[in-house]
Amino acid sequence: MLSRTRLTLAVSLPPLLIAMVALTHPAQLTTESAHHWQVMHTVLLPLFPLLGLGPWLVARAVTPPGAVVVGVLAYVYACFYTSLDVLAGIAGGAIKDASAGGLGIVLPVAGDLGDVGSYAYIAAAALGTGAALRVTGWLRGMPGAALTVIGSLIFWQEHVYRPWGVISMVMLAIGWGWLALLVTAPADERDYPG
Numbered sequence: 001m002l003s004r005t006r007l008t009l010a011v012s013l014p015p016l017l018i019a020m021v022a023l024t025h026p027a028q029l030t031t032e033s034a035h036h037w038q039v040m041h042t043v044l045l046p047l048f049p050l051l052g053l054g055p056w057l058v059a060r061a062v063t064p065p066g067a068v069v070v071g072v073l074a075y076v077y078a079c080f081y082t083s084l085d086v087l088a089g090i091a092g093g094a095i096k097d098a099s100a101g102g103l104g105i106v107l108p109v110a111g112d113l114g115d116v117g118s119y120a121y122i123a124a125a126a127l128g129t130g131a132a133l134r135v136t137g138w139l140r141g142m143p144g145a146a147l148t149v150i151g152s153l154i155f156w157q158e159h160v161y162r163p164w165g166v167i168s169m170v171m172l173a174i175g176w177g178w179l180a181l182l183v184t185a186p187a188d189e190r191d192y193p194g
Contacts, residue, residue, distance in 0.1 A: 002057065004184035011057055011176035014050035015151075019169035021047070022160035034097035041089025044160070048085055049078035051121065054148070054176035055128030061183045062131040070131070073124035077117045084114025084159075118156035125152040129179065136182040144182065147175030 002010060021043055026033035052074030060067035087110030095103055129145035136144075151171030158164040 001061065004181065007057055007061060007184055008177050008180040011054040011180045012173040014047055014053060015169040015172040015176070018044060018047050018051070018160060019166045019173070022166045022169060023162065025161050025165065027161065029092055029096050029103070031096060031099065034093045036093075038090055038093025038097060041085050041093060044089065045082065045085055048081055051081075051172065052078045052124065054172060055121075055124035058176060058179045058183055059128040059131040061180070062135045066127070066131050070124050070127045073120045073127065076120035077124060079117065080113050080120065081117030084110045084117060086110075087113070114159075115156070118152075122149070122152045122156060125149055129175075132179040132183050136179065140182055141179060144175045144178030147171045147178065149175075151175055 021040060024036070024040055026037055029037050056067060056071045056074045059070040087106050091106055092103055092110070095106060125148045129141075129148050133141045133145055135141075148171070151168045154164055154168035154171070158168060160166065160169065
């Protein structure tokens with residue numbers, strides 16, 4: 001089991017790092033932005049899968065058996081969302097930079113694969129926050145749960161485009177950090193439901 005500090009850092013740092021990189025995300029993929037687009041998505045490649053740690057580690061701190069389902073969903077997210085990053089981000093930038101006409105083929109496939117990953121992340125977030133709420137109680141846990149679920153939905157719709165994609169990462173960092181602190185609090189500090 002991770003310490004309270006390590007758990008909070010493990011679930012908060014990945015979305016914060018993604019948010020920092022996403023601040024440079026071009027609004028559109030153009031010939032002028034293509035090289036930056038490609039490099040930025042290459043930098044994001046090892047960071048996106050780490051978002052799956054939030055729901056999995058929080059659920060694992062509460063209910064190890066339930067964390068298996070959340071872990072599988074986080075894994076599905078990591079696989080399929082990474083394909084979006086590779087195809088639309090890295091390959092899309094390379095194709096546009098080379099002025100080739102393959103974007104019409106690559107981007108729709110990338111979007112479909114990214115949706116599968118996003119749906120899995122939303123489900124993992126919902127289950128992970130549900131597990132946390134069982135331990136934290138609704139009153140104390142709801143702010144973190146709301147931030148993670150709403151942040152997940154915004155991430156699905158906005159990817160990491162400014163401003164909303166960046167905001168979604170900050171919401172995930174705060175929400176998962178909030179829940180991590182609460183689920184690792186001593187039992188006498190928790191707000192158990194009724």
